[in-house]
Amino acid sequence: MSQSENERFNQSPEAGAVAPCWSCKQPVAARALFCHSCGAVQAPGQLDHFARLGVAPGFDLDLDRLEKQYLGFQRAMHPDRFVTKTAKERAIAEQQAVSMNEAYETLKDPLRRAAYLLERAGTTAAVDKDQTVHDPELLMEAMEAREQLSEVATIDDLEKLQVEAGAKAIDLISQLSKAFAADDLDAANRAATRMKYWRKFLEESRARRAALEDAL
Amino acid sequence: MSTLLQIHEPGETPAPHEAERGIAIGIDLGTTNSVAAIAEQGKPEILRDDHGDGLLPSIVAYTGAEPIVGRAAAEEQTRHPELVVASVKRLMGRGAADIKALSGTVPYEIHGDQQVGMVRLKVGNRVLSPVEVSADILRAIKARAEATLGQPVERAVVTVPAYFDDAARAATKDAAKLAGIEVLRLVNEPTAAALAYGLDHGAEGLYAVYDLGGGTFDISLLRLQQGVFQVLSTGGDAALGGDDFDHAIAEFVLREAGVQAPSLIDAKTLLVAARSAKEALTAAPKAELTFHINGKEIRQSVDLAKFESLIEPMVARTLRACRQVLEDAEVTAPEVKGVVLVGGSTRVPLVRRMVAKFFGRAPLSDINPDEVVAAGAALQAEALTRGGDTLLLDVIPLSLGIETVGGIVEKVIDRNTVIPVAKAQEFTTYQDGQTGMQIHIVQGERETVDACRSLGRFELTGIPPMAAGAARIRITFAVDADGLLTVSAQEKTTGVKAEIAVKPSYGLDEDEMADMLRDSLTHAREDMERRLLIEARVEAERMLLALDAALKSDGDLIRPSERAGIDAASGKVRAAMAGEDRDRIGAAVEALEKASHPFAQARMDRAMESALKGHSLDEVEASMATDRAE
Numbered sequence: 001m002s003q004s005e006n007e008r009f010n011q012s013p014e015a016g017a018v019a020p021c022w023s024c025k026q027p028v029a030a031r032a033l034f035c036h037s038c039g040a041v042q043a044p045g046q047l048d049h050f051a052r053l054g055v056a057p058g059f060d061l062d063l064d065r066l067e068k069q070y071l072g073f074q075r076a077m078h079p080d081r082f083v084t085k086t087a088k089e090r091a092i093a094e095q096q097a098v099s100m101n102e103a104y105e106t107l108k109d110p111l112r113r114a115a116y117l118l119e120r121a122g123t124t125a126a127v128d129k130d131q132t133v134h135d136p137e138l139l140m141e142a143m144e145a146r147e148q149l150s151e152v153a154t155i156d157d158l159e160k161l162q163v164e165a166g167a168k169a170i171d172l173i174s175q176l177s178k179a180f181a182a183d184d185l186d187a188a189n190r191a192a193t194r195m196k197y198w199r200k201f202l203e204e205s206r207a208r209r210a211a212l213e214d215a216l
Numbered sequence: 217m218s219t220l221l222q223i224h225e226p227g228e229t230p231a232p233h234e235a236e237r238g239i240a241i242g243i244d245l246g247t248t249n250s251v252a253a254i255a256e257q258g259k260p261e262i263l264r265d266d267h268g269d270g271l272l273p274s275i276v277a278y279t280g281a282e283p284i285v286g287r288a289a290a291e292e293q294t295r296h297p298e299l300v301v302a303s304v305k306r307l308m309g310r311g312a313a314d315i316k317a318l319s320g321t322v323p324y325e326i327h328g329d330q331q332v333g334m335v336r337l338k339v340g341n342r343v344l345s346p347v348e349v350s351a352d353i354l355r356a357i358k359a360r361a362e363a364t365l366g367q368p369v370e371r372a373v374v375t376v377p378a379y380f381d382d383a384a385r386a387a388t389k390d391a392a393k394l395a396g397i398e399v400l401r402l403v404n405e406p407t408a409a410a411l412a413y414g415l416d417h418g419a420e421g422l423y424a425v426y427d428l429g430g431g432t433f434d435i436s437l438l439r440l441q442q443g444v445f446q447v448l449s450t451g452g453d454a455a456l457g458g459d460d461f462d463h464a465i466a467e468f469v470l471r472e473a474g475v476q477a478p479s480l481i482d483a484k485t486l487l488v489a490a491r492s493a494k495e496a497l498t499a500a501p502k503a504e505l506t507f508h509i510n511g512k513e514i515r516q517s518v519d520l521a522k523f524e525s526l527i528e529p530m531v532a533r534t535l536r537a538c539r540q541v542l543e544d545a546e547v548t549a550p551e552v553k554g555v556v557l558v559g560g561s562t563r564v565p566l567v568r569r570m571v572a573k574f575f576g577r578a579p580l581s582d583i584n585p586d587e588v589v590a591a592g593a594a595l596q597a598e599a600l601t602r603g604g605d606t607l608l609l610d611v612i613p614l615s616l617g618i619e620t621v622g623g624i625v626e627k628v629i630d631r632n633t634v635i636p637v638a639k640a641q642e643f644t645t646y647q648d649g650q651t652g653m654q655i656h657i658v659q660g661e662r663e664t665v666d667a668c669r670s671l672g673r674f675e676l677t678g679i680p681p682m683a684a685g686a687a688r689i690r691i692t693f694a695v696d697a698d699g700l701l702t703v704s705a706q707e708k709t710t711g712v713k714a715e716i717a718v719k720p721s722y723g724l725d726e727d728e729m730a731d732m733l734r735d736s737l738t739h740a741r742e743d744m745e746r747r748l749l750i751e752a753r754v755e756a757e758r759m760l761l762a763l764d765a766a767l768k769s770d771g772d773l774i775r776p777s778e779r780a781g782i783d784a785a786s787g788k789v790r791a792a793m794a795g796e797d798r799d800r801i802g803a804a805v806e807a808l809e810k811a812s813h814p815f816a817q818a819r820m821d822r823a824m825e826s827a828l829k830g831h832s833l834d835e836v837e838a839s840m841a842t843d844r845a846e
Contacts, residue, residue, distance in 0.1 A: 071444055075607050079636060079697040083400050083600040094696060098638045105634065206543050210536075 019045075022092075033077060033096065041082070041089050044096045049103035049116060059117055059180035059188075061107060070104040110173050111199065114180070114192045123185050138194055145201055155212055162205050169198045240371040240400055240601045241361050242408070242593025243354065245388065247305040247430030247457060248560060250274050250353055251587055252361045252372075253594035258604075260412060260591035263364045270587055272360065275302045276352045278339045285356035297484035299340045303459055304353075306431040307346040308391075309383030310335055334387065347387050351394035358395060366754050371398045373597040375589050377432040378404035379452035379613050381659050382671050382701045389698070400600045402698040405429075406436035407447055407610055408592030409558045413583055414440045415595060415606070421553040422448075424541075426571055426579065427589075428534060429559035431457040435538050437545045437552070446609045449544035449632045451537045456530060458494070458561035464526040465490035465505075469516040475509045482509050497523050498563050524566045531570050538574055544632055555579040560586055609634055616671075616693055616701060619656035621646055623665045628693045631661065638694040642708075645689075649681040653689060657703055676705045752801040753793050759805055760786060763812060766819060773818040778811075785811040 017030035023040035030045045050057040053069045075081075077100060082093040106112050145165070152158045172195040179188035241263070244251045249271035252263045262270040269287075277289035277300045284292065293300045312326060312335050326335060337344050354374075361369045374397075376388050385402055392399045406425035413419060419440050427434040434452040438445055466486050470478070478486060486507045493503035502519045542549060555571060557579045562568065572578050599606055611634055617627040620643070629639050645653065653676045660668030679687050688708040695701050763786065774782070785808035792804040 071607065074609065075444075075605075078607055078609075080401065080596075080600055080608065081603075094636050097697075098636050098694070101634045101637055210539065214536075 022088075033073075041077075041085075041092050041096065043092050044099035047099070048120070049106050052099060052103040053107065055107075057117075057120075059110075059113060059177055061113070063108060066104070066107060070100060073100050110176060111192060111195050114176050114188060114195075117180060118185060118189060118192065121185055123189065135190060135193065138197060142197060142201075149201070149205055149208060152208065152212075155209065158205060158209055158212060162202065162209075165198050165201050165205065169195055169202070172198070238368055238370055239365065240373065240597040241369055242590050242595070242597045243357055243372045243374045243397075244405070244408070244590035244593060245305065245350065245354065245357075245374055245376075245391075246274055246589075247303050247432060247459065248274060249430075249586060250357050251590035252357045253587070253590040254361070254365065255591075255594040255598040258415065258595065258598070260594045262587050262590060263361050265360055265364075270590075272353070272357060273302075274305065274353050275300060276304070276349050277301075278342055278344075283352045285353055293488060294481075294485050297481045300484075301337060301339055301344070301349050303431050304337075304346045304349040306455065306459070307335055307337075308350065309381065309385070309387040310346070334383075347391045347394065350388070350391035354392055354395035354397060358397060362750055366750055368750070370396065371400050371597070371601070373401050373403055373408075373593045373600065374399050375403050375405045375408050375593050376699075377427070377429070377452065377454060378406050378434045378436050378447075378450040378610075379432065379454045380699075381454070381614055381669055382616075382699070383669070384454070385699050389700070399698070400597060402700075403593055403596055403608070404434070404436065404447070404450070404610055404613075404699075405589045406434050406450065406558065407438070407445060407608060408590075408596065409556055409583075409588045410436070410438045410440065410445055410592070411595055411606065411608065412588045412592035413556050413580070414445060416583075419554065422547060422551055424538070424552050424555045424575065425558060426534070426538070426555055426562065427452075427558035428561040428567060429457050430561065431455070431459050433457060433534050433537065435534070435541050437541050437547070443606045444609065445606065447611045447634075448547075449541045450611055450613050451541040451544070452613070453533065453537060456533060458559075458564075460530055461494050461527050461561065461564065462487050462490040464530075465493055465518055465523065468518065468522070468526055469505055469507075469514075472516055473509070473514050475514070478509050482507070493518055494523070494564070498565060527564070527566060531567055534567075535570060535574050538571075549575050552577075556583065556588075557581055558585050558588055610697075610699070611635060612637070612695055612699060614659045614669075615661055616657070616659050616695070617668070618643075618691060619658060619665045625658055625660075625663055625665055625668055628691065629695065633695075635695050635699060636697050638692060640690050640692040643689045643691060644685045645679065645682065645687045646684050648684045650684065650687070651679045651681055652677045653679065653705075655691065655703070655705055657693075657701070671701070672703075674703070674705075676707065678710075679707050680710055682709075749796065749798045749801075752798045752805075756789050756793050756801050756805050759808065760789060763808070766815070770815075770819050770822065773822065774815045778814055781811045782808070782815065 018027045019030055020026065021028045021035040021038060021040060021042065024035060024038035026035065026037035028035045028037075028042055031047060031051065032042050034041055044052070048057065053066060053073065055061060055066055055069060074097065077093055077096040079090065079094050079097055082090045085093070106116050145161070148161055149158075152161060172191050175191040176188055176195070179185075179191055239254060242253045242255070242260070244253075251270055251272070253260050254263060255261070264270045265272075272286045273290045275286065275289040275293065277284040277292040277296065279292055279296055279299050283289075289300060290302075293302070326337065334345050334347065337346070337349070358369055372392065374388060374392055376385055380388070389399050389402060406427050409425050409427065410423060413425075414423070420442075421440060423438050423440055425434070425436045425438065427436075432452065432454050433456045434450065436450040437448045439448055440446075466483075466489075469490070470476075470486070486505075486509075489505045489507045493505050496503040497518070497520050500520075502517055503523075504515065504517050506513065506515050508514070542552075552575055555575050555577065557568070557571070562571075562579075562585050568579060568581075595604075595606075596608065598604065611632045612629060613631060615627045615631045616629045617625040620626045626641070626643075628641050629637060643653075654673060655676060656665065656673045657671045658665055658668040659671050662668050676689065679689070686709075689705055690708055691703065691705045693701060693703055763782070767782075771779075785804070789801070789804040789808050792801040795801075
């Protein structure tokens with residue numbers, strides 16, 4: 001962790017919280033995985049996904065580092081490490097592993113990370129609701145792409161559509177990055193909605209591809 | 217004996233008596249064969265019988281008071297087909313309706329016509345659930361392990377197909393419990409195979425495990441890096457395997473011979489013949505089948521081209537699942553560094569060719585496809601009980617959801633989500649004043665309830681009457697590291713709670729389980745008998761070793777006549793050890809003790825004599841105490 005990351009991390013509201021250990025009743029930091037007095041595993045507690053995996057909050061994440069952190073924590077907390085422990089410790093370790101899996105699954109994916117950041121900022125992300133899309137440009141593009149997908153007859157043509165949609169999804173990642181950097185939540189929300197659409201389109205195109213291949 | 221004190225990491229202290237809780241093995245409970253293995257210091261070893269055979273055919277014959285398992289049961293298949301159960305794994309966690317869907321492909325007689333609960337088989341005058349039959353196989357595997365290892369075995373890692381749903385997983389765990397085995401973890405078969413392969417070959421990168429067994433097909437994609445085995449996606453077909461190849465051959469020769477649906481006994485002998493033909497076709501261009509229909513002998517031949525055309529559609533089905541798994545993980549075939557083949561059915565040349573073509577590389581075949589899963593399970597059993605550096609991150613194979621209005625499935629956890637996982641979703645009432653809610657849990661990828669598998673139903677009652685849409689019911693799905701689901705529901709405004717561990721529609725309820733456990737207590741005495749026999753053998757062995765050592769060092773102390781008596785008694789102990797009679801072993805050991813008593817006395821005197829030379833009484837007493845302790 002870099003110096004500045006460390007500072008931001010330690011200034012988070014959860015960092016200083018202390019609670020008694022369930023096993024020995026000695027004080028333990030809320031963020032601790034194990035009690036430093038008796039060694040008992042500690043319950044996950046209410047932690048921000050970023051803090052849980054020990055990375056600085058923000059849309060731009062070093063994914064390699066995120067994965068390294070996640071695997072490091074899982075090595076210590078996975079239920080496989082607690083098979084010979086008491087039922088209580090096993091249950092707590094399982095909660096820990098569940099929380100870490102949730103944090104990792106949320107943060108590693110740009111769309112889910114964006115939705116989480118929006119929710120964290122108090123904005124209800126449009127991507128989480130199946131709301132009607134109020135983006136005329138997107139509606140136009142969507143209609144056109146759908147039509148092309150339904151008419152496509154060869155794998156080659158389908159691949160072209162997939163490449164285009166893939167490029168759009170990648171471009172939206174940089175739009176999301178800019179929007180979050182500028183703290184423009186509206187722009188972030190719009191980009192997230194578009195990204196969700198193109199993801200869905202790619203999924204449909206894969207089903208179409210399977211159908212085409214089977215027909216050959 | 218002096219040992220260094222062991223100091224554990226905080227929180228890493230093993231539970232008390234961990235060391236005395238005995239060893240833990242790995243068990244591959246297969247459709248066709250079952251295998252057990254043990255790992256020590258990262259080296260897995262298959263547990264074999266006296267003939268060096270590692271595979272125990274998963275066949276149980278109920279011809280006498282006690283079930284017969286394995287090769288002997290297979291031999292009964294043609295004599296008493298109605299009393300022999302094979303491929304029972306295909307029925308784990310299945311209901312009568314599922315069996316009808318498999319109709320014609322399962323040579324079982326189904327008992328009764330129950331609509332709910334797990335299917336029951338009618339075997340002679342017994343009525344058995346697949347769980348009980350599996351428990352009999354597990355008991356036999358346990359007995360083999362105990363005989364080989366010379367100590368009781370009570371804990372194991374048991375493997376299941378990755379594509380097993382919740383009901384089948386729960387059924388497997390129940391079977392182990394009935395057999396007196398504590399399941400440390402249910403591990404997916406392809407994951408176990410990857411573990412054994414990866415640790416042995418130091419593999420890193422993306423690997424596919426293609427597992428075509430007797431009754432199930434699994435494909436998993438894993439990323440291996442620095443001791444982390446991460447399952448990216450998994451797929452398959454819980455009702456496709458080598459058995460279906462046998463059926464294809466059997467149906468073909470029946471058509472060719474122009475004979476109608478055979479009797480149960482004829483069908484079983486035909487399937488045995490079809491199976492041999494399939495095996496012969498892995499090396500020969502043509503195979504002959506001889507079988508009987510209504511007492512008439514029929515001969516038919518199948519050539520390789522015909523056989524391949526019969527099974528090609530099934531192999532193509534496996535490749536569709538492979539493509540899905542690659543798409544789910546968002547990778548392409550060329551990125552896969554190696555394809556590990558598991559399961560006896562991957563010996564079929566067409567399977568190898570089609571898999572090679574699909575992935576654009578020859579599959580890895582330098583492992584025994586029948587034993588690699590058990591080896592992986594054993595490695596995991598050692599890691600779980602003795603500690604280890606590897607980390608297995610597995611996923612759920614099928615999405616989990618609940619039924620909403622109109623028979624539509626609302627997914628709560630998507631397939632390929634890393635376990636353990638817990639997810640909650642809020643639902644609401646759709647009628648004014650609604651006070652109860654039926655929660656129907658399903659598993660599968662389809663949008664409608666009837667196209668998915670029903671896992672169970674439960675009811676949340678006591679919701680205070682409110683306007684439609686006002687209640688907030690939070691339903692939590694939790695899947696543990698064994699892949700087993702627990703569902704709980706809570707009405708948020710009042711706190712009314714309901715919880716079930718999904719004892720599925722096709723599972724066994726608590727009463728049934730209790731009955732079976734009671735039945736298994738009658739087996740407990742035999743288990744105890746067997747354990748005492750093993751202990752008696754170990755004790756006798758120890759005595760013989762000690763005597764040998766003593767004869768080497770102090771053999772000059774005895775007269776030749778005494779020596780002959782000791783040798784004769786030793787021979788009797790060895791003979792008794794080879795048998796099954798514990799009392800005989802005990803008597804022989806006692807006789808040997810008696811015969812060697814003068815020798816022991818003489819040794820004692822010699823020890824005393826040398827010890828007394830110039831030593832204090834304290835020292836003498838201390839050394840005698842040590843002598844006795846040895």
